[in-house]
Amino acid sequence: MANLIDSGAYRSQVKRRNARTLIMQRLSLATLAVSIIVLALLLLNVVNQAFGLVAQRYTVDPDTLAERPLAELSPPELAAVLLEHVPRRLLVIVRDNLYRGDPAAFTRLTLGESIDGDVPETVHGLLPTDLPEAERNRIFAELLGLNVSEDVLRAIIDAEIVKTEIDKGWSLHESLLNRAAIEVDMLTNYPDSELVFKSWLDVRFVTSQLSSRPVETGIRQAILGTAWLLALTVLISFPLGVGAALYLEEYASDNWFNRIIETNIRNLAGVPSIIYGMLGLTVFVRTFEGVTGGRSIVSGALTLSLLILPIIIISAREALRAVPSSLREASYGLGATRWQTLSRQLLPSALPGILTGAILGLSRAIGETAPLFGIAATFINTDPTGPGSRFTVLPMQIYAWTGQPDELFRFNASAAIIVLMALLLAMNSAAIYLRNRAVNQRV
């Protein structure tokens, strides 16, 4: 024994074997490192564009509007600023912020009917057109002070009076490392502007509506559109997908017809998404316009459901197949019918796997732009109110912004990408939590 271990042949053989193992280990470590670096670069690039210095100027300096800084004013005082500076815009401001109906009908309704919020008794029955203009504007300012929050009023003042303009933006990287060059650029090209640090991603960006001005624009419609679209997509694709998987896995016999269906489902999972987009446009938007309402959330959800159905079906089938056959046999052996075995053993056991597949499908759906081409709008400034609404989604908006000639939209796009990734992360974490809970309940 000792001789064998001491022999040169044995040692060199072990050495070679260990060296090979080490090489494979190093190689796989290297691939891991590369993928982490690429991911980190991607994240850095997005963050780099979402924060940074900007050259900013105002049409009216906000400090001259009132005796105290705007941040300290109460809603009625902010409304008074609006009344003083832009009295003629008050009707539009009230209509956009305190009224939910058809814009054309606003002046034909009494204030009590049209305003969504508190209205003083004395003006309840008045039509906006009944009053002399000065009196009407005073009432509008009062309504704004009563019903609109300080944050929204400050945003309105910014859009209507201050009119912040951004001449140029710099990336975070440049802002941190190249400040001197930026200041020189400021002095020569933008002497009237002031250099401030701007986070393109902030509460205002998430909550305000889309606008054609990069300074003002927000992504509320895109977030709401994404939420509506995903909710409807889940409602349509989950029951359809799980039902189809159940049939194929548990009921269908192994004949040529079912084998063709199965092969086709696997192939459909690989079809480029733009083809689903064309299909959705032709079928749901054009042919069934009467049912879906044309370019509506329903059409978008149906299209995305088609896109992720194969993913859900395939993963649900894998999950059902992975249920140990001993469970099936034990259940059948006790005299359970097929449906009893399905509903009491197979589905609960397969649920975590089915959920994982559904989440994978949804994660794909949330980021898709191509299938929604021609169904989603890009610039839209009304919130989606129901399944029949026109809508836009985050990836669509990001795509539209990156194609704009105004470079500032690129900062908006990066901020929107961060929001999209945060949504995706939140969704996936919720799903993992749900799945773990399902697993823990079982065993």
Add this chain to the structure above:
Amino acid sequence: MQSAAIEIRDAEFFYGSTRAVVVPGLEIAKNRITAFIGPSGCGKSTVLRAINRMNDLVPGARVTGEIRFNGHDLYGPDIDPVEVRRRIGMVFQKPNPFPKSIYDNVAYGPRLLGIRDKARLDTIVESSLRDAALWDEVKNDLKKSGTRFRAGSSSGCASPAPSLSSQRSS
């Protein structure tokens, strides 16, 4: 001799086109314990599983000939396999409990038959576990996971099947 509970005549058991076992004739008496003995892979399980139609679940498995239970042909045209399995119980070689509590495992069989009454289920669960000599061991853990206990085998006991074809490791 008293009439047999189960009679098998000229039966051939196939998996696909492979003939796995041939049983020219076999009678299993009522109220007796009958054991099949043979080397691994000789077809003991195949015959056993055919008796409560568990082989129906295996794609390609089929039986020719006659298997009678109390005179009825188990593979007759008007026989429902679920009904067969409710009357002929089976205890598996390996305990395979469901991923549920001990109580739910034992109550699975009675619940399949539509028993919902809590008091009645309690009685059945207790008496089944007592019959399997497990009651004292698990009575305080009925709501805990059944997978770690041997309770899997007692879920068969709670099935009100009149005859038990029992499969044991050799």
